[in-house]
Amino acid sequence: MTSPESASLSHFTRARHARGDLQQALHNELVLKHRELADSVAGSYAGHGRDRGDLRQVAYIGLIKAVKRFDPAVGCHFPAFAVPTIHGEIKRYLRDQSWMVRPPREVQDLRTSIAKVYPLLTQHLVREPSLAELALELGCDEKTVSEALNCQSSLQPDSLDAPFEGGYVADVYGHIDTRLERAENLAMLALAIRKLTDRDKDLLFRRYFHEEPQQVIADRLGMTQMQVSRRLARILVTLQQEILGPPESSAPLSAEAASA
Template identity: 45%
Template sequence: MPVSAIAPTPAPARRAPRAQEDRNARAVALLERARSAPEAERTRLQQQVVVEYLDVADAVASRYVLRPQDAGDVRQVAYLGLTKAVQRFAPDRGADIVSFAVPTIAGEIKRHLRDTSWVVRPPRQLQELHAELRTAVPRIAQQLGHDPSPAEIAAETGFAVEHVVEAIDCGQGRQPASLDAPHAATPDGSLTLGDTLHASGADFARAEVSAALAAACRTLSPRERRILYLRFFHEQTQAEIARECGVTQMQISRLLTKILSTLRGQLTPDLLAA
């Protein structure tokens, strides 16, 4: 995955400082009124503040949108974070709503992306490093005048090179390639990625039988599973199994016949034929 692919989406321009101050003063006054208002009135006043600051939630959300189709979900999560921030905001502990709300909104989005957006989920440490690099890489690229190599990123951030490589590559877990995507060799779409991946029908049949056998084996007793394991995984003879289990070879023979009969009874005719 190219390093430049993890660059974040630019955030919208900020309001003028004077306009921010005026808006903050109005919102703080509303929330001061809400503290002593009845529940219905308090909810209405808080919702009024939320609507006033939707652009802040949109700005934070824009930093985390990786695919256009995810924009709506991320924006909704950002609005949820904004609502929580407004409900928790205490005017007597701080007068800047934006400074209080932005970390709450970002935290909600990060949790959402961590829990839902990874098709193949890497360790949390790699997820967090990947998010950090999305901010660091553009800055490093601007300083160097070119896309930085993993070694250059590691030198600037203090992370190990191998961790940087893993964090950059793990971003592919969010957007796996479609099997219907055109193959690079045929941009006209005459050959898809799925066309280049071959697997025999026998492989799928064996996988299905293995899954069914695993479920059937869980119905056996621990002793029966042990005998099955020694016979077919360690390839021990019946005499060797008998000595290990402290019984006669004839008893092991009868137990194996019973175990195999039990397993066959739990498989469908199609699986038995495979």
């Protein structure tokens, strides 16, 4: 009488030598037959912030790869070959895809180890293990273990719309970066100034960079204080229009201001 293990090996042998649709059908049958392996491995990674359905799908991908690669002539125990393959597929998924904010590789691996050790320690101690006990079991310092535990928020960061102390997270931590706005305004102003005449640039520089009084500028340039004031006003209007665009309804400058 043929044993289940012998029958399974015979199935793998047939699949390995088959081609085309027949090989695909045999592979599908083997995957369905051993899917409990994938379910078991996926369950060992389940925890807060990890979707069980996603883990199971990734585990099935690992199982499919194991079925296609397994050679019964090299090894006769498929589960011993498949389980490490499924573990590797899930670890790659958790490392590369599931982090919204990706921590260092060693922290990710340590968090996975904690997820496996934590329930075993809890069962052994009949209580939740302390940070020191986790560190001792894993052979790491407490600071590293604490960092791995705290990186949980990198999987599913809190929404800015989440309620927080009578308001929302965005109300507490969100703010407008005025430095970026100021840098953008300065860049636009620099472009607008480049379009001024050399005389207007010199006037603007003396008044607003050297902060010279209008009368001092007038005496230096052979102008009246009123002429300096009007010319500065016209320069500022020109810059404003260059940056913001002309207003929908703007009154033309007076003849006196235009000739200043």
